[in-house]
Amino acid sequence: MKSTILIAQKYGQADVLEFITNELPPLSAGMARIHVKAAGINPIDARRMTGEFKHSPMPQAFGTEYAGVIAEIDPNNGIWSVGDEVLGSGGAFTHATVIDVPITNLVKKPANLSWAVAGTLAGVGQTAMTIIDEMGPAKSLLVHGGSGGVGSITIQLAKEKGIDVVATASASNQDYIRDLGATPVVYGDGLIERLKEIHPEPFDASIDLVGNEDATQASLATVKSNGFMGSTAGKRLSSSKIQAVWVKKKPSNLKYVVERVADGRFSWVVSREYPFAQAQDAYRDILVGHTKGKSVLIFD
Structure with a gap:
């Protein structure tokens, strides 16, 4: 299975972003392979792109949250199956068409949440x-x-x-x-x-x-x-x-917020949606600031 990944080979503004397509290796134990449907964009992504925040060598990928469909998983995991709709966290690599994430990080996507909303909640x-x-x-x-x-x-x-x-x-x-x-x-x-x-x-x-x-x-x-x-x-x-304050990734905390957005107790706004192919525009707008709620990349 192949994945198209958003990367930067050097620091700079949004025009340094490019797409590469790689063949994925066999799925590792304890991991789930996800067809990404939506992935939120956070200011930290843009700051890593410009080099303001440096914590990984070049080239680097981006994105820390996603929502999508399980494409491959150990059938003996006891909870999840291929085709399940999920959301969760990743480690600076979710701006890609297919990603591998730990099974323990998966949270069920409520049926009434759009992909855009579900893909922007984890971070x-x-x-x-x-x-x-x-x-x-x-x-x-x-x-x-x-x-x-x-x-x-x-x-x-x-x-x-x-x-x-x-x-x-x-x-x-x-x-x-x-x-x-x-x-x-x-x-x-x-x-x-x-x-x-x-x-x-x-x-x-x-x-x-x-x-x-x-x-x-x-x-x-x-x-x-x-x-x-x-x-x-x-x-x-x-x-x-x-x-x-550094985020502590805890699926139970994410589930707490997701449930409140899903049942209407919490208000949530996705103000900007961009096709994955227009990622440069999305990052360019993030650098401007003044966002209400969240911006998100949408995948076919």
């Missing part, structure tokens, strides 16, 4: 659950970059726990933040003053999903001295008080 769901777990008990939370994928789910998980949430976003996404249950604030000049006006009491916790200096300074100025301040940006920040 954000598990990252948001990691944030909630690591910040510990809190009554108030500041989310920097609340309109993106991780922000959207983090807000709803926090509200489910009764946490008062304030979230920053662009002017065009203020209503979306409000619909998610958080108090919206426009980022940019004067952010600290606006936050203190809207939420005079110091926050118990903050999470930076953007990774810029404005977010760092706003957290330092508005969060309790002993409060949790985290960042998923994966870059060096100006203050060591902001601790890095």
